[in-house]
Amino acid sequence: MTAGERTSRGLILMYHRVAEVSSDPWGLCVTPRHFAEHLAVLRVRTSPLKALDFAVQWDAGATTATSVAVTFDDGYADNLYDAKPLLEQYEVPATCFVSTGYLGQRSYWWDELEQRLLHPGRLPHALRLETASYRGQWDLNGAAWYGEEELRRLRGWKAWEEAPTLRHQIYANLHAVCRPMAEPERRSILDQLLAAVSEAAKIPSTWRPLTKDETVTLGAGGLVEIGAHTVTHPLLSACPSDVAQREIAGSRRALEQILGRPVTSFAFPYGGPADYTPDTMRIVREAGFSCAYSTTPGVVGPGAERFRLPRVHVEDWTGEEFAERLAWWLND
Template sequence: MKIPGSKKFQQAVRRVQKRLASSKGLILMYHRIAEVDIDPWSLCVTPQHFAEQMQVLQQYSHPLSLKQFVQAHRDGNIPHQAVVVTFDDGYADNLHHAKPILELYDIPATVFVSTGYIGKEHEFWWDELEQLLLQPGKLPEKLSLNISGSLEHWELGQAANYTEQDYHSDRTSKAHKAKPGSRMFFYYSIWQVLLPLPEGERRKILNEILIWANAKPIARHNYRSLLPQELSVLAQGNLVEIGAHTVTHPFLSSLPVVMQQDEIQVSKTYLEEIINLPVTSFSYPFGDRTTETVELTRTAGFDCACSTVADIIWQQSDCFQLPRFGVENWNGEEFAKQLLRWFHS
């Protein structure tokens, strides 16, 4: 017999409450609007598919800016089928590919920007790692790295030779689903090691991998982050709001509280200096946070913060841990079906 008040019982009640709530909506999470050869994290939606998705939102939902949505949530009056569009990281294609389409369909969006990458030549670290490890060619069969004082070893075996056929097969593969022994799995293993490291140590390890792979660092133009002047242009008009996404895009829970506070506050201050507008929204890199992180975000002067938890938003949702659904490279029809599933989840 289930006892009312037990954890499972309470979770079941909350699920029913969410399904029946009339005041609910959802936030969508994008990263890039671009066409690339390989996309291990499903970060890219092509401009064609993005246009189809925005047309679906225009016709079948109630698009709101994040600011409007948060106010409606606090008022307990979220419009029916309310949807918010957000982007994480601050890729330049958010301006050059996404904004014209948003303008075409008159759909507001928030772009969360990691300020440490603004105007820099080097790519986001996960893209840099992809360029080093997921390009056709041969790598040494063994790799050893000193990670925070601990020596880590990898033996690539057959994955040392990455053929054009392998590369082509991996074009739509997801890193976290890679088969052990494959080059994609090797990439994922290194990514997991780099993820919790502070930026300085991560940069050091990336340089060591660069030397090990006998590669030349080439910053790909279509992978770059926004320039300061581009960020200002992106913020012009009333359609795109700029939000903060830390300085170095760290795994916040791995940092001391003081460093977390710097990452959160400095990104807000720097963005406000560039765009000369208040920055009132925040997004946790990788969705990672602790109770202390959430409180630091509140006290930094933000009005809301977004996570990466896939769920709808209803009256009990925390404005500083707003869930979001990640959008993949679906055509308009696939996206419409997914939107319907989310609203009825």
């Protein structure tokens, strides 16, 4: 069967974290209460599948408009402690895409950046960051101190909105600068920022990535599939072929070693149309994966491709809001 002949449909939901947080510039967190409400809706209205089973059934023309896959990106520890018990309670299977280089680490780079700039702490009046390819300099003056009051007042800010303070501007700027960088250069910027901040609270432990042992526990029992999400979460479209190959195949190898079984689902880091290339898709196929998931929004319709399936980003909606959107997606 070719892509043109496919009539099978479906919907793939993308989550990242099940957590209560004090700021969430990328809208990646759903509270445990709302997540439970989403699962209750899914249990009644849809036939939930793991990403692997979704791709196989979709390819065989066997999915229907109510076939839904629940996926999580990155590999946050809350996927095990907060999401999995609810998935079990509602008997909804899911797939967690894990970046293996972060397993056992303290935090993801984007959270570290957020913690240094958008949470209470003091920066020097003149902030300078410099690497081989980047130089940034700011006079913070009044924005040198950021307190609980500012955090509370600006907690709803999203990164795609206009920056309300110089700190938010610096955050958005550095996020864009760090995203395509190789890990060592990005690390250097974050270390310089860390050295510049004083009176800052530690990154909450609930923000951390899974450890290897926790990944095994998350994948135990058959309800949760573990998929790959590269090693260091790079912007694959900015990587030379050999680096992309190491990132993609390396994450599969590492997970298979940790889990002791085949890993066949892959999700592109960032996942937008400019974040991977046809060459990246070829590497994913040749690395032995059977499907790949993007973040291009949309339902899985007749024109979909198995190595860049679309997903819809689920935000921290109430069960009622989620049910309305689900009905809209399923009838699309």
